[in-house]
Amino acid sequence: MRAAPTNTALALVVAGVALTPLAYLAVRSFDRGVGEVGRVLWRARTLDLAVRSLALAGAVTVACVVIGVLGAWLVVRSDMVGRRVAGVLLVLPLAVPSYVAGFTWVALLPGLTGFTGAFLVLTLVSFPYVLLPVAAALRTADPAVEEVARSLGRTSAQTFFSVTLRQIRPAATAGGLLVALYALSDFGAVSLMRYEAFTLGIYTSYRATFDRTPAAILGCVLVALAIALTVGERRARGAAATTRGPRPAVTVPLGRARVPAFLGTAALVVVSLGVPVFSLGWWLAAGRSTVGDDLLSTTLNTVTVSALGAALTIVMALPVGVLAARHRGALVRGVELAGFAGHALPGITIGLALVFFGIRFAPGLYQTTPMLAFAYAVLFLPLAVGAVRTAVAHAPPVLEDVSRSLGKSRTETRLRVTVPLAAPGILAGAALVFLTCAKELPATLLLRPTGVDTLATELWTKTEVSAYAAAAPYAAVLLVVAAIPAVVLDRFLRGGVR
């Protein structure tokens, strides 16, 4: 089917919007001429930061892919004890902001700093980015291929490596890309662990020298890294499996591996979820918790801005995701790339970009809730595009062809056939964006309406003056607010994409 012109046009508009932070970076970088750009780029420190950031992102990505794939397989395909519960608990770490996780680990092990600390925290909060799509792929993959392999005398392990891995490769690489970009852009864990990465250099530039130019130039390097990673991921993705299994796959008995599998999963739940929850509980108990009505209003604010952010992100991701799922070609690749290019940028850079454009082109919207929702959409578009792309790819194109042959227009077909078929996956994407919005701090601080506090901003206010007991209720509610969509996510994935 040829690309629908309406959809393509919309996707191009979204791509243009997603590129606004990059336009800002260009404006700021060349503020003081090309010479300055060269000077900052060729500083030994820039290379140093790049190497350190890439090393961290690489290590975190590898760890997350291994943990995510194994975890997903245990939850979906094995006969491990408590796998239903594990399925939910292994999604929940997504609800833990990296600064909260970093903070609890530092409190627990004060000696934990630098690369090890940042690696540990980032891995523990981001492995679900891989686990979720892989679990979904495992649920919908056609089991026939595996059965053929086994009937030809392959062991379970051999089958896993020769067949299953191939089936889940697109999902794993897509998740891995999100993890890599997240690790590059994260500031919370990196700053708490005092690991000199790119984002720390960017923040130092604002906080220490109040100078936006070097920060923007460093941001450009992050964009270049993001583009390289995204192109690399597309190479590694392989062809997406669009066939869906006619029936669920057979459960693989773990045999002697049952105990180690269970213990390993339990240990993962303890370190990724147990540690932050336990330490929050400790602070809650320590504080003579006088929770004011502040908590209620900040919770409502958080839910409102996150819901708006998620809705807007999905609306923007639909045309891009549909295009990416249904069509090939340079245009499609370019549009998708535009969506991902800014995803390695820290929130402060995106935030300042929208300050720059907002005040010039939409002064009436500047520092209003819609503007903040829009910032979230720019920040988290890739999360939603991935979800939409996968969901649409799984919707059989033949049904669209039937609709078209019955004389419906392309746009109507998209709205009446494609979107409803892909709805569960799209909703799962919305849930993912919602919880990511709820955790977001730097852009929220810059763009929220004056006087509107969210759970994340209150948490920041309290922890900045080391009022940890007072901060604990906000962190706890934030976990709960972010956990609800995490459970929803799991529900949808378990229900499968019908």
Add this chain to the structure above:
Amino acid sequence: MSRRARAVALIMALLTVPVVACGSAGGSDALVIYSGRNKELVGGVLDQLEQATGVKVEVRYGSSGEMAAQLLEEGDGTQADVFFSQDAGALGAVAEQGRLAELPADVLGMVPEEYRADDGKWVATSARARVVAYDPRVVTEAELPETLEDVVDPKWKGRMGYAPTNASWQAFVTSVRVVKGEEFAKDWLAKFAANDPQRYDNNIAIMNAVNDGQLPAGLINHYYWYAKVAENGADAVKVKLHYAGGGDPLSLVNVAGAAVVAGSDRNEAAVKAVRFLLSEQAQKYFADETAEYPANPAVTSDKHKLPTLAELNGPDIDLSKLSTLQQTLTLLQEAGLS
């Protein structure tokens, strides 16, 4: 349109309703203050400002550095009328770009000369001193360091705490560079690093470690101690403070300050707000609630026994020079102290 298409359209429409409903907050007559100081610390005094001046106030809280960047990014279009900053550096950076308005002479005259910008673009609202927190159970008063050299004496090996990421520590190192020169600073940092200093996350962690007998001494800001005494009672607090004085950077006095944003269409109210921050009432708040030194010399604290600014005898330094932090960070990295 089919039923389903109508449903989709309805959902889309519902989603846009709240977007339109939460309209712009801009354009109101409220005075907008961008505060780089924390709400927990200054929320109270800004509430008082509203009552005392009769000006309706809206406050945005953030970090001073990011707020400075935001003000510069907003340029002429900014809604901000007042910038209330945690340090002089951020004020200096915004002033340098011509984004601050000159304050009237009567406002500037409320504070001593060293507590305002040379060009009259900002004024200090309160000051804080660097001190040595020590454990009197293991450190005698005679042993306490009076100068930078004393701190790097081998007798302090492994016994001195510091907070490498803390902005006040970095400002202190900047003052070492500015007052004593680059060579001296480099040399001193190398000696400090070789003396096995104990790293902590922040000033409070250092103070608590000293209080609990885990650390003999540490370099912090003075007001944390007063907050601790106010919270736990003087008898329960074991840690004590030592003010070095003698014009040594060890007793650097740094400031928080306020300024009026250039082109503010509420300039009169903004000046009124800054004037209030220097008034007896607000200065009393800084003295009593945050245990800082009032910038207005006529005010003292009823609640805390603070030495006077004159007694502190900090280093003679132009505070706007504290904005050269990048060189400091480079030095700290080279010394392995970042």
